[in-house]
Amino acid sequence: MPTDFVELPSQIYEHWLGEPAVLQRFAVHHETGEPIPQTLLDRLMAARNFNQGFATVEFLASAFVDLDAHMMTNVDAATFDIDAIERDRLARLQMPAEIVCRHRPTHFGHIFSGGYSAGYFSYMWSGVPRRRRLPSLQGGR
DSSP: OHHHHHHHHHHHHHHHHTOHHHHHHHOBOTTTOOBOOHHHHHHHHHTTTTTHHHHHHHHHHHHHHHHHHHHOOSOOTTTOOHHHHHHHHHHHHTOOTTOOOSSOTTTOGGGTSSSSTTOTTHHHHTHHHHHHHHHHHTTOO
C-alpha cells in the first residue's frame, strides 16, 4: 500500500527521536549545553511504553469507525449520520466509556477528503515496515 511507504520516513524519525544516544546528543540544556541527565533519560526510557494499551484501543476504534463509514453502500447524503455510525461501532466493540476515539469522525478530515478514506488503519500498519527496516539502518541485517 502506498501509504506504508509514505509513512515510513516519519516512523523512522519518531523511533530515532526516542533513542538514548540521540537524546544524549540533542536533548541539551538551552543555556548550559549540558546533555540530558542520565536519571531523567532512564525515567524517559522506563515510561516509553506507558499507556500503549489505551492508545491502541483509541486508535483502533477510530479505524473501525472509518472502515464502517466507507463500507456502506447506497448511502443517501441527506440521511447519512456519522455520529450514529460511530455510536453503533463503539457499542459493538463494547468500548469502555473512559476511552474515546482518537479522532472524532466529524473533525478528522483525512477520512473524508480522499487519500486516507477507509485507510486510517494504515498509520498503525506503517509501523510494520519500520520495524522490518530499522535493523538494516542500524547496521544490522
